[in-house]
Amino acid sequence: MSFFTFLEEKAAEMLFQMLFLAMVIFLLVFYGVDKIFIVLLAVFFIGIQGIFQGYLYRKAIRAARSVIDLADSSEESYYISEILPKPKEIQNKAYYYALKKACKSMNDKIGKITEEKQEYQEYIESFAHEIKIPIGALSLTFDNAKNYTLKKETDKMFQLVEQMLYYARSEDTEKDYFVKPLNLEDVVHNVLLKFRHAFMEKKTVVDVRDIGHVIYTDEKWLTFILSQVMQNAIKYFNKQENRLTIFSQAKETQLRLVIEDNGCGIKSSDLPRVFEKGFTGSDRKKNNATGMGLYLSKKLCDRLGLEMKVASVENEYTRVTLIFPKGTMHRLSESAVHTGING
Structure with a gap:
């Protein structure tokens, strides 16, 4: 965000301050105060206001950068609402509340999907283990009978089931x-x-x-x-x-x-x-x-x-x-x- 964009967001506040300065200048002119003093006062006020807004801009940039760095460094971004600092401004508190609600809803959904995936993976592994037994028995039978055509087909079945089993386990190799x-x-x-x-x-x-x-x-x-x-x-x-x-x-x-x-x-x-x-x-x-x-x-x-x-x-x-x-x-x-x- 550029400094001018930052000032645009402060337009209402700065307009009120300019109106206040104009009113003070009008009163000083009305009471016959020296014009040089009035000009110096206006320049001083505007200069102080510019320095103050510059300080607020740098502070906002640092705060925004810390949030961005925090999000970039987090491997599981859907937990970001749990580690973000709680804001003090009323409007930002509302955004923070909305973000926490959204993250909680997403985490609940992820947890449900993960649980369903785990159950499905366990079923696939169990099925693969069970089906390999009769396929192995068929392969052995055809081998003993020297029926290599049917043995070849049962071996293909066995290899496909084995591939399915290893695919199901490929995400959790460290456990196996x-x-x-x-x-x-x-x-x-x-x-x-x-x-x-x-x-x-x-x-x-x-x-x-x-x-x-x-x-x-x-x-x-x-x-x-x-x-x-x-x-x-x-x-x-x-x-x-x-x-x-x-x-x-x-x-x-x-x-x-x-x-x-x-x-x-x-x-x-x-x-x-x-x-x-x-x-x-x-x-x-x-x-x-x-x-x-x-x-x-x-x-x-x-x-x-x-x-x-x-x-x-x-x-x-x-x-x-x-x-x-x-x-x-x-x-x-x-x-x-x-x-x-x-x-």
Whole structure:
């Protein structure tokens, strides 16, 4: 707010003061007071009034700035009425009262929505857990009967239900994950084993090398992330000889796990959007595509402190890189291993 805008708001008050000054000048002239004295008095009055209004303007600006800073620094702005200083002016008290009423109404509504969301999430999790049991039993039955066509369909059902479960939990990962040392090779091979029939059906050559490292993360979440990446690779294989290559690159501060397929690849214009919710690409085949796999994987990686990158050349390859940071726990582990070997 400019100073002139501030003065416009004070127009009525200043008009009254000018009328008062005019009346005083009229009386002084009427009683024959020296004109120089009258002029000096008028200049003095106007000067004092200008200084006083300038002081009030700066005070109002400071007060407004403190409120703005308070609002900007608050992560949950709907609680702003609880931390704002209570005003002294009558009109501002009315605004303050209206703001508190509005915030209370909104907070009540947010609380109700949060409670309903929590109940719905618990129902979805319960349903997913219950439905996975009969689907798993069907898959095992078809596996024993060597009916791989029906097993493939039940496995798809299982994967979709699992994706739904992890989506429901993705906002509260801190309540559901447990970080511990893992053998990366074991985790990768367990995931590959899950998709062995799909790899055989697609006549896929799987090349795994240099992944004998210990990492620190949650096993369930990492298994889910790797499953989503491999599902995508299988889904978009389109060569006579399909190939999946998995290897790691150990660096001083991080460990990179690279998963590369020689499928149809991703258009360069689509690459910036691969982590968007529901994005399935503009040209890729959309059979069974939900656009949720990479979205969820990236979201979970962010929550677990991992980094996920995707590089691709259309009709050549897609390369997904998971980056595990090496922290104090990793250095201590490596130190212990070296000590044991030397001993």
